[in-house]
Amino acid sequence: MSGDDDDVLAAVGPRLRALRRERGITLASLATATGVSESTLSRLESGQRRATLELLLPLARAYDVPLDDLVGAPRTGDPRVHLKPLRRFGMVFVPLSRRPGGTQAFKMVIPARPEPLEPTPQTHEGFEWLYVLNGRLRLLLGDRDLTLSPGEAAEFDTALPHWLGSADGGAVELLILFGPQGTRAHLRATPAG
Numbered sequence: 001m002s003g004d005d006d007d008v009l010a011a012v013g014p015r016l017r018a019l020r021r022e023r024g025i026t027l028a029s030l031a032t033a034t035g036v037s038e039s040t041l042s043r044l045e046s047g048q049r050r051a052t053l054e055l056l057l058p059l060a061r062a063y064d065v066p067l068d069d070l071v072g073a074p075r076t077g078d079p080r081v082h083l084k085p086l087r088r089f090g091m092v093f094v095p096l097s098r099r100p101g102g103t104q105a106f107k108m109v110i111p112a113r114p115e116p117l118e119p120t121p122q123t124h125e126g127f128e129w130l131y132v133l134n135g136r137l138r139l140l141l142g143d144r145d146l147t148l149s150p151g152e153a154a155e156f157d158t159a160l161p162h163w164l165g166s167a168d169g170g171a172v173e174l175l176i177l178f179g180p181q182g183t184r185a186h187l188r189a190t191p192a193g
Contacts, residue, residue, distance in 0.1 A: 009051055011072055017045040019063060019070075023102065034058035090117070091164075096175075103179040110135070110165060110172040121161035127179050129155045130164075135172030138165045 020030060031038045036058060043049035051071070060067045086093045096105040108130075119140050130137075130153060137148040140163040141156055147167045148154060156162060158178075166172050 008071060010047060012051040012056075012070065013045045013047040015070065015072060016041075016059065019065075020045070023063070030059075030062060033062040093176075103177055106176045106178070107133075108164075108174050108176050110137075110174075112171040113166065113169055116169060117165055119163040119165060121163040123161050124158050125180070126158045127155070128158050128162075129153065129177040131175045133173040133175060135170050136167035137172045137174060138167040139163075140165075 020027070027038045027041050030036075030041055034041075036055060040049060040055070044051060044055060049055075056067055056070050060070055063070075083094050083096070086095070090111070092109040092111070094107040094109075096107060097103070119138075121140055130139075130148075132148045132150050132152050134150055139146045139148060139154055140161075141154075142160045142162075146154070164174075
């Protein structure tokens with residue numbers, strides 16, 4: 001093995017530790033998520049254990065990052081970001097973030113429908129913030145029936161029964177931030193002056 005390869009492998013441990021700390025994940029929770037023992041993870045992060053494919057693959061999955069990011073491989077090929085849309089509940093969700101366990105960002109598209117859907121409010125753990133980009137959004141929130149236009153935002157606890165749909169049958173595009181219970185979006189503005 002060349003000296004360059006040794007340098008790359010030596011940098012894996014500190015990179016893994018920095019990624020885990022940046023995401024606020026404990027060794028115990030990472031061990032649970034990956035099936036790799038806490039002691040092995042600790043030795044890997046400190047450089048006392050050599051990185052292997054068998055150790056890096058579950059870590060790449062847990063962090064939802066390409067394996068190349070864990071080893072610091074140089075970027076090659078197409079520089080564009082290729083987002084993979086998810087289709088759920090008749091809507092399209094485009095993930096804009098890949099941080100497991102923290103706040104998730106999505107672009108959501110509610111397609112145009114000639115016949116309106118029957119609202120089916122749902123509840124789940126978490127907190128949601130949304131911003132309407134285009135179209136008119138109908139938001140059922142508990143016993144409230146709201147219509148939001150482009151540029152309007154809403155924030156709510158998802159334990160409250162809620163439903164999102166088109167207010168007029170047209171397509172709706174919005175940005176959504178979804179976080180674990182108790183995590184709210186915080187907006188700060190500096191006063192002009």
